[in-house]
Amino acid sequence: MNILEDACAYLSGPIQFAGDHGVGWREDFKEMVEEEGISFLVIDPCDKNGIESSLSGEIGKEREEMEYLKYTGDFKELQRRMKRVRRWDLRGCDQSNFIVVHYDPDVPTIGTIDEIVTSERQQK
Secondary structure, three states: OOOOOOOEEEEEOOOOOOOOOOHHHHHHHHHHHHHOOOOOEEEOOOOOOOOOHHHHOOOHHHHHHHHHHHHHOOHHHHHHHHHHHHHHHHHHHHHOOEEEEOOOOOOOOOHHHHHHHHHHHOOO
């Protein structure tokens, strides 16, 4: 039995300004963990399977919609959507036992810092 068997990890790192929307390192991490035979639940903010599109809002088609909202100046709707994204992401931090952070000082990020601080306050 591995000590992480019933654990849950949240994968924190930049999305908005990451070249690949933050997907690459997360997929690499999940693949590496699987190859090593380590088993634990992973909460990936780039893979919100089964969640309505207004919640995922950070990659793919939803990202295009967010960019359109910025372009048209619909900041009320943009704010509403981003509040839901932030709530989902921080809830992922709440539910996890630990976080794995990919931090690149050359890539601007606010959410990652928020997730680190939230998790640190919970002594994760």
